[in-house]
Amino acid sequence: MKVEGYGSLSPLSLAYEPDMPQCVPMPKRIRGLLAGEVIVDSQQAVLVREVGKVPVYYFPQDDIRMDLLKRSGEQFTCPRKGAGELWNLSTTEQMVPRAAWSLTQPTSAVGVLRGWLAFEWGALHTWFEEEEQVYVHPRDPYTRIDILASARDIRIAIAGEELAASRRPFMLLETGLLPRYYLPRLDVWADRLIPSETVTHCPYKGQAHYYHVEVRGRVYEDIVWYYPCPQLEVARIANLLCFYQESVDEFWVDGVNKH
Numbered sequence: 001m002k003v004e005g006y007g008s009l010s011p012l013s014l015a016y017e018p019d020m021p022q023c024v025p026m027p028k029r030i031r032g033l034l035a036g037e038v039i040v041d042s043q044q045a046v047l048v049r050e051v052g053k054v055p056v057y058y059f060p061q062d063d064i065r066m067d068l069l070k071r072s073g074e075q076f077t078c079p080r081k082g083a084g085e086l087w088n089l090s091t092t093e094q095m096v097p098r099a100a101w102s103l104t105q106p107t108s109a110v111g112v113l114r115g116w117l118a119f120e121w122g123a124l125h126t127w128f129e130e131e132e133q134v135y136v137h138p139r140d141p142y143t144r145i146d147i148l149a150s151a152r153d154i155r156i157a158i159a160g161e162e163l164a165a166s167r168r169p170f171m172l173l174e175t176g177l178l179p180r181y182y183l184p185r186l187d188v189w190a191d192r193l194i195p196s197e198t199v200t201h202c203p204y205k206g207q208a209h210y211y212h213v214e215v216r217g218r219v220y221e222d223i224v225w226y227y228p229c230p231q232l233e234v235a236r237i238a239n240l241l242c243f244y245q246e247s248v249d250e251f252w253v254d255g256v257n258k259h
Contacts, residue, residue, distance in 0.1 A: 019051065019080075020080060020109040021048050021049065021050045021080050021081055021107075021109045021110050022048070022050075022109075023046050023047075023048055023109075023110055023112060024046065024047040024048075024141065025044075025045075025046050025047075026045045026046065026047050026057070026141075028043075028045070028129045029041070029042070029043045029128075029129070030043075030045045030059070030127070030128070030129055030138075031127070031128045032119060032126070032127050032128075033124060033125060033126040033127075033128075034089065034091055034093070034094070034096070034123075034125055035091065035093045035125060036125075037065075037093070038065070039064065039065050039068065039089065039124055040064045040065070040124075042059045042060070042063035043063075044059070044060055044063060045057045045058065045059055045063075046058045046112070046113060046116070047138060047141070048113070048118070049142070050080060054137035054138075054140075055137060055138045055139075056118050056137075056138065057118060057119075057138050058113045058116040058118045059116060059117055059118070059119075060116055061115065061116070061117060068089055068090055068091055069087045069089055069090075069099070069100060070087065070088050070090065071085055071086075071087055071088075072085070072086040074086040075104075076101070081103060081106060081107055081110050082103055082104075082105045082107040082110070083103070083104055083105040083106075084101050084102055084104055084105075085104055086098045086100070086101050087099060087100040087101065087102065087117065089123060096123045098120065098123075099119060099120055099123035099124075100117045100118060100119045100120070100123065101117070101118055102115055102117045102118075103115070103116070121137055135201035135202070135203055135206075135207075136201050136202065136203045137203055138203070139203050139204060140175075143174065143175045143204060144175050145172065145174045145175075145204055145233065145234060146172070146173045147171070147172050147173075147182075147234060147236045147237060148171045148173070149168075149236075150168075150169050150170065150171045150181075151168065152167070152169055152171065152181070152253055152254055153167055153252070153253070153254050153255070154167070154181050154183065154187075154251075154252065154253060155250070155251075155252040156243050156248055156250065156252070157248065157249060157250040158213065158215045158248050158249050158250075159215050159216055159249060161192075161216065162189070163188065163192055163213060163215075163243070163248070164187055164188040164241070164243065166181075166183045166184065166188075168184060168187070169182060169183050170236055170240060172237060172242075174204070178245070180242050181242065181243075181253070182226075182237045182240035182241065182242045183241050183242070183243075184240060184241075185239065185241055188224075188241050192213050192214055192215065193211040193212070193213060193224065194211060194212040194213070194214055194219065195212075196210040196211055196221065196222050198210040204231065204233070204234070205227055205230050205231055205234050205237070206229060206230040206234075207228075207229070208225045208226065208227055209226055209227075209228060210222040210224065210225045210226075211223075211225070211226075211241075212224075220247060220248075223243060223247040223248065224241055224243050224244075225241075225242055226242065227239070227240075245258050245259055
C-alpha cells in the first residue's frame with residue numbers, strides 16, 4: 001500500500017512515539033452507511049491510533065459522497081493532530097450535524113491526512129470491514145485476544161454469599177485490559193441471576209448480554225455478562241459467564257482476592 005509521504009508500507013510497519021498519533025494504512029475495504037445509503041467506500045483508509053482513545057479511520061475525499069457533506073463553519077484545534085473543521089451530513093432521509101471532521105493544518109505526525117475526513121462512528125448507522133459488520137469503533141490491529149483453558153481455582157462472593165466456584169474457567173487476555181475469567185454456567189449459582197435488558201457491543205467479541213445478581217434482597221445490576229453468539233475468533237467463550245471482579249466483594253483466584 002502506498003500513502004503519500006510514506007511510500008510502500010505493510011499495515012503494521014510504522015514506528016511511532018507513544019504520545020503522538022500513529023497512522024496505519026489499512027488493506028481492508030471499509031464502508032459506512034446511513035439509512036442504507038453508502039456514504040464512504042474505501043480501500044485506502046488510514047487508521048489513526050492514539051494512547052487513551054479508540055482508533056479512528058480517515059478517508060480520502062475521493063472515496064466519500066462529498067456531495068452530501070457541507071462544512072459546518074465550526075473549527076477545532078487538537079494538540080496532537082492540529083487544526084481542523086467540522087462537516088454536516090445531509091441525505092434525502094436526514095441531516096446529521098457534526099458528522100465528520102477534517103484536518104486543515106495537521107501536525108507532522110498526521111501530515112499525510114491533510115484534507116482527509118473522519119466520521120463520528122455513531123453518525124453512520126452501519127459499518128463494514130470487508131463483508132463483516134463492525135460495532136463500537138474500528139478494530140485495532142495491535143489488539144490481541146488470547147483465550148486459554150485454565151485450572152485456576154475461581155471463587156466469587158458478595159456480602160459473604162458465594163456466587164460461583166470453578167476449577168475450569170477460560171482465561172481471556174485482551175491487550176491493555178484486566179484478565180477476565182469466563183465460567184461454565186453449571187459453576188455459577190443460577191438462582192442468584194436475574195436477566196437484564198442491557199445489551200452492549202464489542203468490536204472484537206460481539207454482542208454481550210447481562211445478568212443482575214441478587215444477594216440478601218439487594219440487586220447488583222449488570223455485573224455478569226455473556227456472549228450468546230460471539231465472533232468466530234472468540235467462539236470458545238460462547239454462553240460462558242463472566243463477572244466484573246471490580247463489582248464483587250470477593251474474587252478469589254488460587255487463594256488471592258483480585259477484587
